[in-house]
Amino acid sequence: MSTDPSAPQTTALTPFEYGRLRHDGAIRILSLFPGRADEPLVGRLTVEDVNAGVDYEAVSYVWGSVDRCAQMVCEGKVLPLTQSIHDALRRMRHPSEPRRLWADQLCINQDDLAERSHQVSLMNALYKNARRILVWLGNDEQGLAHGAMCMVHHLHGVFEDDKLHEAFRIAHSDGLAKQNQKLWVPLSNLTKLPWFHRIWIVQEIGTAAPASLFWGDAQIEWEKLSAVARVLNQSHHHLRSAFAVYTPNICYLHQRFVEPEGAYDENRNRGSFIYELHRARPLASKDPRDRVYAFLGHFSLRKGSRFLAGLEADYSRAVEDVYLDVAVRELRGATSLILLSACHPGQIPNPKEPQVDEPRRPLPSWVPDWRVMPLHIIGSPETPHRAAGSTTPRLTIDEHRNELHIAGVRVDTIARVSLPFHGFSFQFRPASKRRVTLEAVWQHVCWQRAVSLDDKYVTGEPALYALLQTLTNACISGDRSDGYRAVSAAQWLANGVAFLVRSRRRSNDLCAEILELAQRGDPYRWSHEATLVTRYRSFAVTAAGYFVIGPAAVKAGDVVVVLYGGRTPFVLRRTEDGEAWVLVGECYVHGLMNGEGLSSEAEEEVFVIR
Secondary structure: OOOOOOHHHHHHHOOOOOOOOOOOOOOEEEEOOOOOOOOOEEEEEEEEEOOOOOEEEEEOOOOOOOOEEEEEEOOOEEEEEEEHHHHHHHOOOOOOOEEEEEHHHHOOOOOOOOHHHHHHHOOHHHHHHOOOEEEEEOHHHHHHHHHHHHHHHHHHHHHHHHHHHHHHHOOOOOOOHOOHHHHHHHHHHHHHHHHHEEEEEHHHHHHOOOOOEEEEEEEEHHHHHHHHHHHHHHHHHHHHHHHOOOOOOOOOOOOOOOOOOOOOOOOOOOOHHHHHHHHHOHHHHHOHHHHHOOOOOOOHHHOOOOHHOOOOOOOOOOOHHHHHHHHHHHHHOOOOHHHHHHOOOOOOOOOOOOOOOOOOOOOOOOOOOOEEEEOOOOOOOOOOOOOOOOOOOOOOEOOOOOOOEEEEEEEEEEEEEEOOOOOOOOOOOOOOOOOOOOOHHHHHHHHOOOOOOOOOOOOOHHHHHHHHHHHOOOOOOOOOOOOOOOOOOHHHHHHHHHHHHHOOOOOOOOHHHHHHHOOOOOOOHHHHHHHHHOOOEEEEOOOOOOOEEEEEEOOOOEEEEEOOOOOOOOHHHHHOOOOEEEEEEEEEOOOOOOOOOOOOOOOOOEEEEE
């Protein structure tokens, strides 16, 4: 049993009852008493001040089943626990001395909605001020944990040494069939563990506090794993894809809640609260309101408009009311239209969102539903797009009718549309039935079979280059850490042509100029960006001949507009009564991304969007 002489036996104990937290900064800290692995968990909860320099470690874990089938003894009484936190506390308990911990399931009265709502506002401070974050990944059911940690240690050593990294790059650049896939299975399984896909971990692991990850008996430091993930994500796309090593979430999580040094710039990645909500869409959340509340401690909310800064957690509100409130607050203080870029009406449901029986209340088309499957945002903060030039949003909101009245200009109409692209459209996966060839898109555009560099686009540049740019959102970097335009336009054209040649079964019908250009390109760089940008979107051509990547729901007859303050153009559709518009979504229109649509002939309109 515990070395605490006052610790009682677990039989015939009364249930533990929480006392009230009587001031705003009050938190509970668990003193977990020492014990052997086979002994019951015993501890004590004390009330302390989050701002008083309290010494503790914070536990991050996946709740899993909400069934409280396990228990611990707390202050001589029985406190029910889920199996997940019970396993985590057993793993982290010291054998010979108490350990001071904060874990939400024990330290917050989960049955008190008011307390839960208030404690959410302290969450960022709780994890930021912790001496260390202790991450419980779960039990090692398949015996893969030690192999995964060894692989991370090995790759970290390789990537830290330039010569070893170059040798690794050469050895793994091609011929993946020759690689031993079994060596990568443990790491693949590590990156797929549920913890890496949980929405609350963004702020739990996203601070500057050091963190240790525990998977069964194995342990590794977070900094080492995130460093390895960044290199795999930036420099070895084909490798992590072939061996199913899922690194994007790990890269995204690294110090996500740490405010960048220097002057605040809302256009920077991590500087937009709305972009943070969008970027977290792939993560799992049991309560859809937490898709907002999990980010209330993010610095972008504190430094944004006074309207957004007033957001507070309230678990008594309906999900739709929370999402509408966020949209109204964002637009009232908007300096950009990133909120509209985050709207994907009619998109497929997110498989990580819990299924509910009651029907969802429809939201206005200008209000993002944070529960739907995420798409790449064309007008994301790191892009150089300025479709509306230097203009700022001019809008009003009719809250009674849930209408957005916004000024802009009509620039074109959608003439024809391709079938929607899917997640693997431009990846090297010949077996995929959903794979789309670049040639098929070209034929749709030019009504001809042969790919050529001679055909001209409406701007006068080669039509093939315009197509390659459209399918990749004009990104000619292939590495998000480098920013846009990190390589020349000629090199990006070569990368796209290299993909064209590499993805074909035969190339003897291609002209010599294209074959020569392909020799200088990197097909994987273009493929990676095109797959990201086109996922669940459609390619279209306007009446004036402009190439468009837009929402999957785009139809012929839809109108392309530039709204003041927008980075991108948007697609609108008339409502059935003809009195208003529905926002179909943002779009990339090659040749209209830098203010070209705001010509002196353009007639200003106020669009009423429902």
